[in-house]
Amino acid sequence: MSAPTLEQFQQQVSELLLRHRSLLDILSKYGQTGASVNRAVTKAVTECGCIELNARKQDFPDELELEQAKMKLEKHMSGQLCEHCKDVLRSELGKNLFYMSALCNQLEISLDEVVTHESKKCSTLGLFNLT
Numbered sequence: 785m786s787a788p789t790l791e792q793f794q795q796q797v798s799e800l801l802l803r804h805r806s807l808l809d810i811l812s813k814y815g816q817t818g819a820s821v822n823r824a825v826t827k828a829v830t831e832c833g834c835i836e837l838n839a840r841k842q843d844f845p846d847e848l849e850l851e852q853a854k855m856k857l858e859k860h861m862s863g864q865l866c867e868h869c870k871d872v873l874r875s876e877l878g879k880n881l882f883y884m885s886a887l888c889n890q891l892e893i894s895l896d897e898v899v900t901h902e903s904k905k906c907s908t909l910g911l912f913n914l915t
Contacts, residue, residue, distance in 0.1 A: 790896040797885040807890050814883035821876045824869070834866040 788796070828835050839860040865873065888895045 794885045794895045798889045810886045817880040824872045824876045828869040835863040
């Protein structure tokens with residue numbers, strides 16, 4: 785079975801969403817699921833410990849070439865998500881994507897067009913996209 789396209793997923797969400805049809809309900813659920821993603825990452829650090837954070841200011845000289853700067857920047861994270869934390873995060877990210885799709889449906893915006901537009905912007909602006 786092949787992976788569904790964004791268009792197919794968005795249509796599926798449209799058919800499944802019975803509750804939370806109001807724009808305000810969708811916005812609040814989308815925010816709530818975003819917070820749940822953050823919480824799942826936090827729990828991976830603070831409860832499970834499969835990943836660790838060590839964040840600090842990242843200094844690099846302006847004269848560095850782009851590729852050198854990329855190699856110098858740190859992720860501030862060590863370790864890898866365990867299978868349990870990865871499963872939890874997949875679930876939370878899925879819920880977040882569901883409500884993002886519902887929001888797109890409500891506002892009559894194609895999720896596929898959003899991704900295509902953002903990808904083109906990233907290609908055009910490159911480093912200056914500030915993502």
